Amino acid sequence: MGTSQRTVNVLLIGIGTVGGALAEQMLDGWERWRSRLGLDLAVRSVAGQGGASAPSKPLEADTLRHLVEARRSGRPFASVAHDAGIALNPVEVVVDELVSMGPVIVVDAAAGDRTAAGDAYALRAGCGVVLSNKAPLALTLDDDAGKTLWSETGLDGRLRYEASCGAGLPVFSTLRALLDTGDRVIEIQGAVSGTLGAIFSDLADGASFSAAVHAAMANGFTEPDPRDDLSGLDVARKALILARTLGVHVDLTDIAIEGLVPDHLSAANGVGVAEFLERSTELDANLAARVTAARGEGRSLRYVATVTPDAPPVVGIVAAPAASALGGLRGPENALSIRTERYDAFPLAISGPGAGAAVTAAGMLADILALSLGPLAR
Numbered sequence: 001m002g003t004s005q006r007t008v009n010v011l012l013i014g015i016g017t018v019g020g021a022l023a024e025q026m027l028d029g030w031e032r033w034r035s036r037l038g039l040d041l042a043v044r045s046v047a048g049q050g051g052a053s054a055p056s057k058p059l060e061a062d063t064l065r066h067l068v069e070a071r072r073s074g075r076p077f078a079s080v081a082h083d084a085g086i087a088l089n090p091v092e093v094v095v096d097e098l099v100s101m102g103p104v105i106v107v108d109a110a111a112g113d114r115t116a117a118g119d120a121y122a123l124r125a126g127c128g129v130v131l132s133n134k135a136p137l138a139l140t141l142d143d144d145a146g147k148t149l150w151s152e153t154g155l156d157g158r159l160r161y162e163a164s165c166g167a168g169l170p171v172f173s174t175l176r177a178l179l180d181t182g183d184r185v186i187e188i189q190g191a192v193s194g195t196l197g198a199i200f201s202d203l204a205d206g207a208s209f210s211a212a213v214h215a216a217m218a219n220g221f222t223e224p225d226p227r228d229d230l231s232g233l234d235v236a237r238k239a240l241i242l243a244r245t246l247g248v249h250v251d252l253t254d255i256a257i258e259g260l261v262p263d264h265l266s267a268a269n270g271v272g273v274a275e276f277l278e279r280s281t282e283l284d285a286n287l288a289a290r291v292t293a294a295r296g297e298g299r300s301l302r303y304v305a306t307v308t309p310d311a312p313p314v315v316g317i318v319a320a321p322a323a324s325a326l327g328g329l330r331g332p333e334n335a336l337s338i339r340t341e342r343y344d345a346f347p348l349a350i351s352g353p354g355a356g357a358a359v360t361a362a363g364m365l366a367d368i369l370a371l372s373l374g375p376l377a378r
Contacts, residue, residue: 007040008103008372009055011094013047013118015077018132018163019109020068021361027061029365039372044098048077048110051088055098091118099125103376105368108133109361120148123158128371130364132163137244138237140251150244155180158375160367165192165238166334168363169352175245178340178348185246186339188307189318192238194332194355195221195229196303201331204300209260209287210280217277221332221355225273230260232303232315239305239313246309258316260303294319300327325349 010026012019026041033039043064044055048071053059059067063084070080081088095118098104106122107130108115116136119129129152131137139146152159155176162172178185191197198221202212213230216222222229236255243250265271265279287301294301299319304326307313320327325335325347334354339347353359 005034005038005040006103006377007042008105008368008376009042009044009058009098009101010368011045011047011052011055011091011098011104011106011122012043013052013091013106013108013115014110014133015046015048015068015071016109017072017357018360018364019107020072021357022107022109022364023064023068025358025361025365026368027064033369037369037373039369041368041372044101045094047088047091047094048081049114050076050078050081052091052094053081053086054089055094055101091115092121095122095125095127099127103372104128105130105371105376107364107368108136109364111135113139116143116145116149120145123148123152126158128158128160128368128376130367130371131159131161132360132364134164134234134237134241137161137164137241138252141249153245156375158371160371161241162367163360163363164241165190166336166350166352167194167354167356168359168361168366169334169336169350169354171242171336171350172245173366174348174350175242175338178338178342179246183340183342185309186341186344188242188246188305188336188338189320189326190238190242190305190307190334190336191302191326191329192305192334192336192354193229193235193303194334194353195223195226196235197329197334197354198332200300200302201329203287203291204295208281208284210277210284213280214277225267225276227261227265227267227273227276232257232259235303235305236313236315239307239315242305242307243313246307248307248309248312250312254312256312256314256316290317290319298322302326302329325351 042058044058045053104127109132113135165171198216199212236257300322302320304318305315325337335351337347
């Protein structure tokens with residue numbers, strides 16, 4: 001254990017559900033990392049829509065906890081900052097100030113791709129970047145910000161994105177270890193949506209599709225409009241990130257997606273959420289027949305992303321052997337089966353909770369520590 005202290009300054013973008021949990025975990029672990037690792041992780045700025053707080057000094061623990069609680073109440077970040085007397089500045093301006101103070105990690109726990117330009121700016125300025133946000137990594141191949149992000153994802157890169165697929169499960173750290181030691185991936189199959197995992201688990205137990213959707217909503221597993229989950233787009237983004245990690249040059253539009261909502265029940269055709277939920281019984285018979293057919297073959301239906309190194313991913317319903325890692329899933333659990341040259345006869349399986357603020361934040365925190373003690377420590 002070293003005695004000298006080293007400070008890494010953190011800019012946290014997004015202090016909602018996941019970002020708030022991360023802030024709390026950082027506060028709780030601060031003294032432990034100082035004493036055991038000689039590492040001071042200082043949250044100097046928080047950001048959201050409207051900009052970032054000035055980084056003149058680390059945020060006091062009480063101030064940070066207050067901001068998190070206020071944001072969790074559903075209030076916009078700009079309003080929360082205003083009431084706390086915090087002036088907001090452009091993220092790029094705050095990044096420049098932070099860089100002058102020493103090593104910096106920008107943590108993106110927001111949603112949507114509006115933060116991508118700031119993430120890329122931070123990387124160009126020499127910062128580390130940690131993402132749970134999938135959207136910046138799913139930008140088109142010709143997008144300048146996306147190019148910058150993916151250029152820093154290698155062994156010595158300054159970008160980490162463990163929590164972008166499988167919450168806190170060790171998906172990308174495992175995948176990188178395989179690739180960096182010379183293994184070759186043959187196929188990845190992943191049930192990587194907690195929402196769809198819960199729905200298909202209920203289907204396997206005999207529930208109708210409409211009842212399973214209603215149950216997932218009641219349990220808080222879905223977006224306010226469950227069709228956002230049922231479209232398969234979230235799974236496709238995760239498949240895209242997995243594929244690009246393997247070196248596949250693919251865009252979201254290249255991915256074959258089997259959505260679970262027919263066009264005549266889509267929002268694009270003017271069907272509201274309430275009407276969709278009422279009419280979702282129209283989808284019960286088809287899925288019930290597929291469940292029965294799979295069960296007759298000793299299989300269970302799962303919504304799966306299939307990724308290979310030589311073709312675009314495929315996302316949709318798969319009849320997985322009931323005794324396999326995918327077929328045995330329960331509730332919102334996630335699982336990935338990774339078949340490689342080394343793990344061929346017996347694929348490597350990763351499974352566990354695929355959703356939840358605490359586990360997602362823990363995955364991001366592991367990335368922050370890895371960058372602090374790795375590339376940013378050199």
